[in-house]
Amino acid sequence: MASAREMRLRIKSVKNISQVTRALEAVSASKVRKAVQAVTATRSYATKAWQVLTHVAAQPGRQSLHPLLTMRPSPKAALVVVITGDRGLAGAYNTNVIRYVAQQFDHYSVPVKYIAVGRKGRDLLIRRHKDLLADFSNLPAAPSFADVSAIGRLAVDEFRKGEVDEVFLLYTDFINMSRQMATVKKLLPLEIKSGEGRVMDYEQHSGPSAAYEYEPDQREILDEIIPRFTALQVYQAILESQASEHAARMIAMHNATDNAKELATAYQLQYNKMRQQTITNDILDIVGGAEALAAK
């Protein structure tokens, strides 16, 4: 059994930890608020942009519409953009993403290359000996579209050059404070999934219809909007992921604080008992000694 001094030290260190985790929780709480604001602010634009893209892709003759919409007959390589955080201490946030990557792409039909966004993801991918094409780590806390558009551009370029035939985006969707979900989305060539949650209500109300008229002309407008909206999806995914990361960290730190408090109480109780025990023993000694003296 530990000595009283050791116990005291342990209690102190547990209490210190709980203070640190509480501070981290408070920091994450304020960050998550900002991140959620950012993500909900851009969500409507990104969702609408995605709808427009799916409508374009749903048109008859999509194969010849634009190179970025063309399905390649026999894909030879795929690219996955994996979005994680730069830091740990966020519960299972980073591992969930990587586990999902493994689940989706470890036994994929073609070789897979990765673009890592976030240091944790990069490290974990390297540890698993994945083919890393690029690494975008240490993004600013609240990135602007310009900060991250390079990621989307790189993905589009790789696809254009024919280095890869499919591009996926793997990120954490922010559902609410206590629920975040690793999600995969096919970026290029565009896949139409009418079952996608947020698009649903819209689809019912106006399904993809006849061919568009284009102004100025088809080529020009598709050239402009497809790469841009693709980059926008990456941006939105990063915002979603950041909100998720902060939320996950907040919850993790909250739990850590609770655990530390519980532990501190348990130790304190044990320490008190121990202390009481020594006092009792001392008193017994004294009483015993006194009685021995009195007996003489």
Add this chain to the structure above:
Amino acid sequence: MPIRCEIVSQDRTVFQGDVDIVVLPGAGGEMGVLPHHAPVLTTLKYGVVKVRRGGKEDIYAVSGGVAEVQPDIVTILADAAENVEEIDVERAQLAKKRAEEALAKGAPKSPDTLLVVEAALRRSNLRIDVARRYRKGENHFPGT
């Protein structure tokens, strides 16, 4: 039968509702969209989007973007958009001054910043212009 109109800028939903007609500044010129319009995808110029419902007209300043027209819905994805009544003219004027000063100082370091400054200038010009021309209760044509 009305047509649904949604104006979304990069940071918020500016307008959504059922309207009678939408007039938007398409790449090929002003375009009026009534219900049951043929599907169109067009880029937008800097200009105004007019939305009319029941004789009431709302004006929005739109700085470029894309519009998608479907028979029952118009989606306007604007780089920036705001109701004419919301435009902060003073701020726009300040922004304009800043942009002009930046341009007057000579060519910025990178073509990227040049584009940003130019876009800012165009945006503020549009805002000032639109506010002057369309704002309710103000003299639209000073001097007449």
